[in-house]
Amino acid sequence: MNTNTSKSRFIVLVNIENKPYVSDPEGETILRDLIMEEGYSVVESVRTAKSLKMIVRAKNPKQAEKMVMKICEKLRIFNPIISSCTVNVVKSLP
Amino acid sequence: MNTNTSKSRFIVLVNIENKPYVSDPEGETILRDLIMEEGYSVVESVRTAKSLKMIVRAKNPKQAEKMVMKICEKLRIFNPIISSCTVNVVKSLP
Amino acid sequence: MSRVGILVFPGSNCERDVFTVLSKFSGLEPELVWHTKNDLRGYDAFIIPGGFTYGDSLRAGAIAAHSPVIRELKKISEENLPILGICNGFQILVESSLLPGALTVNSSHKFVCKSARLVVKNNSTPFTTMFKKDESISIPVAHGQGRYVIDNRAYRKLERNNQIVIRYAQNDINGSMNNVAAVCNEQGNVMGMMPHPERAVWIQMDQDIRPEGSGVFESLRNHLLWH
Amino acid sequence: MSELTAGETKYLRKKLGRKPSAFELDVVSAEWSEHCSYKSSKKLIRKFPNRSKFVIPGLASDAALLDIGLGYVLAIHIESHNHPSAVEPYGGSATGVGGVIRDILSLGARPIALLNALRFYPLDNANKRYSQSSRWLLRNVTKGIADYGNCIGVPTVGGEVEFDRGFSNYCLVDVAAIGISKREKIIRNRSNKRDIVFLVGGATGRDGIHGSSFASKKLSGEDRSAVQIPDPFTEKLLIEAVLEAVDRGCVNAMKDLGGGGLSCCLSEISETISKGLEVDLSKVHVKEDGMSPSEIILSESQERMLVITSQTNQAYLTEILSKYNLSYSNIGSVIEGKNLVIKYAGDVIMNLPSELICRAPLIDRDTIPPESKSEDRNLYFRERPSDLYKSILKVLANPNIASKKWIYEQFDHEVGIRTVLKPGTADSSVLRLENGKYLAVKLDGNSKQCDLDPYHGTMCILSEVCRNIISTGGKPLAIIDHLQFGSPENAHIFWAFKQSVRAIINYCEFMRLPVVGGKVSFYNENNLGPIKHSPVIGSIGLIDRSEWIMMPRFGSEESIFIIGNTKDEMGGSEFYETTGRAGNGKVPIVDLNDDMRNAKAVLRLIREDVVSSLHDCSKGGLAITLCEMAMRGGNNFQVDLDKIPNSCSSISNLLFSETPSRYILSTNKRKRLNTMLSAISGLEFSEIGMTTNNGSESFLHHSKLNSPVILTQKNITDSYENLGTIMERTPVD
């Protein structure tokens, strides 16, 4: 569509994790299996999170992050009641 | 159990994502039916991934990473046929 | 005749079940409403049926919550029309903030399909008047993301307002906070429930499931008759 | 790339009169793989009886059609996804569900039920590595089936699971689907010149290329080609869109895409409609750029259907597809003649008779019977009440017998509001049908018995699956089968395959049951060699009235009867398995006359309303059958073992023998029942005890025991929940 040529492309990582008060059954299951199967007592805790890797067009990394954060909030990519979300540019594409 | 006092604690981040040639229907649906539908055409693609945050005890960051990688392989926390997995220490705990 | 709109999204899968059941209750006239419809006038009540809208991508109900039909529904909810979300319908209602709280992955980390014993805590909503307060009923559940979560302050508010309509009478269903199975909004016209009342309407052979879901639809019919 | 044998290559060259191009070779070798062509098995399975007054002949190619009255028809099919599930259990099992659903859909029927039959290594064995792998496989296979079936809104109503040491690092995943339709809506696959060919659904990618030849190969290490990613959401849209298109009459012919991708689909549908097709591969909507014509035609990307529509209906079809936001491409048209013409960007790259592609030269494989097994060792088992008690609990706790709740609670078995008897409640699943009747359906397998004796083992499965239908009140209507073996190139294995086929022919001819569908899966081998022979048999039956639906739950104060004789038939039994005697003993022999007589007697009793509860007596034997009826009914029993008609040499054999053709039932009309049974000549039966609801204990008496074997509800229930206990075990600190 309106491909603004002055823009670059970035890989942005959106990480969504449960707030501490919300338990994480998948993490608990992994921890339990770990201990049960292998006795890896060196692992103290496991929390799982979900991430989305987006390729976006923006002027600069800052703008890319700001824009993606806005999208995440507006579209409720994460549910603010139970999760928190971080947004980071991990790579600029040529 | 045998809490070795010479060990430190680390937060290790495990990232599991589908290999590039493996399709990701969930990411495609999020892009097509949510992000595009709401008119955010700056987003070109979305890929979903999963991450685990583990707290482990190890001698040093290197050892922590090696150990976690071994655990993930052994417990088949990811299936190497479709996903790839990266392991990084993100923090040393006091 | 009261017209009940059954909202259908890509991936809904209980709409025909709800339709079949509603058409057995004289006085109710069900109609399937495709999600792109943006004029919801002329209906007396709405049901959002169960299913896996948009394949549960992101989270159950998250994408459907953004559809045009839900935007319309938000306007209508203020007119005090009865709106019932069942299972995925409940998830859509919380994702669109028509109901408080969140529904997340079961504490077993597995999908669960079984008969659940329930207790009706509020019998003054349009969907529960046929039950006695504290009546115990059995209705099947079938969901992977049914664990109700809300922060403590908001939870206390729900209790004060009598918004917790149904609780599980057993605690091995999904790990819901204080066994919450159904909640309503402050006015009481919007309710979401994880159990599937439409699956407990026929006379089943299995003794574990008596047809106790009928009460939900009978309540709705009576409500529409008198309001 | 070619997988053709030297002989096949020669045959192809002779037919063509020239050397085939690389592209032609790719297409032909996909279709001539064992998986698509049945080249080793076709001649044999052709002999299955396949007619009855219910079967609608000549229409179905992907699944069978049965006329169930009042204008309704049922479609049924079975498929496996063994290789993909063994390497990627989640995606493999899920896409297996998707595949069998599309088989039903391609007839124009709405899928209404799914079943599955699963085989794994024991979950809790001394070999820890294999067991761990088995739990990983079970967890992910069941999750894959659940996530897919639940999402598309088709209930998974039943199934069957077996654990055996023959399945180290491997698993068998069979999925069956049932669909319903009005007779006049069924797709007739008639098409005219200039009709348009649409490819609908998921985009075509490089995934799963050569998947069907992968399925016809031994599993060796990592094989990416067969990894398929499930997309149940797209499948759901495909189901709704296709059914809407069928309903509006805009489908002339239709076929699902499965093994072999477009190459198999196009050649087979061209054969079915007896017309040619001209297709341009550059028009296919693809996932990635730069795919070669071979990759496009061989891709086994999931969630795709081929739909052929007329010029006039084209607009309606595309309107429906757009409503559901489904991708599609117009890839070509129906042409005069019987050739498959493939183009790429306008250039013809292949022009071959469809028949040549579809009909691989068939192979006659060698058969050699195995060396006869050594004689049964005389094994001593101490028969004190306490030993018998322990054995009963041990067999109950064996995951082969124990409750499968951990598995089926993950499956939505109620969506569609027609599931009357749900998994775990009775011998078969029962569904309410639109015509007022009820459908009973069940799958069964028994690789332990089939490994010892493929002929009698297969007979036992057939007998058991039909007894399961009868025990819920159904009259068996038809059989489906899935024959899973190792490499057909091994003459011992092919011998066993033939034995299994012979058993099906003999049983079904005797019982006048048509075999209405099935599948053959060869090359099921793991690192240690071939798997045990694992035929899986499915049966469906109809129950005309809801009063005839039966369940295995004891009421209180009822008389208990057994029908059928019990013999020393311990080969492949769960008792031998649990007590370390696997591999010994004689596999039970089905006496066809007894089987028929007993079945008829039971069905008559049900129709005369003299039966309160009913259960077939099979895996685990009599002791287990009684315990299950006690648990499900919440009542106890008092049984006098001396009264059981038998020729057993020991009490343990009497309790645990898996002799077929037996039923246990309870009644509160014992007199009438006695009179009715006595009138049937040659029938073996007897009254063996009573059900009780006082106290919480059940008793088994025998004159040779100084005290009865006593079982409590709690003991048996705890043992019976062992599968869940194994899978959810919490760590001990």
Ligand SMILES: Nc1ncnc2c1ncn2[C@@H]1O[C@H](COP(=O)(O)OP(=O)(O)O)[C@@H](O)[C@H]1O
């Ligand atoms: N073991 C068998 N018994 C009976 N019919 C069989 C058997 N194996 C295959 N068939 C029949 O052969 C036909 C083609 O089978 P299949 O290759 O599974 O179809 P597709 O994969 O194209 O859906 C089907 O009608 C199927 O029922």
Ligand SMILES: [Mg+2]
């Ligand atoms: Mg097929």
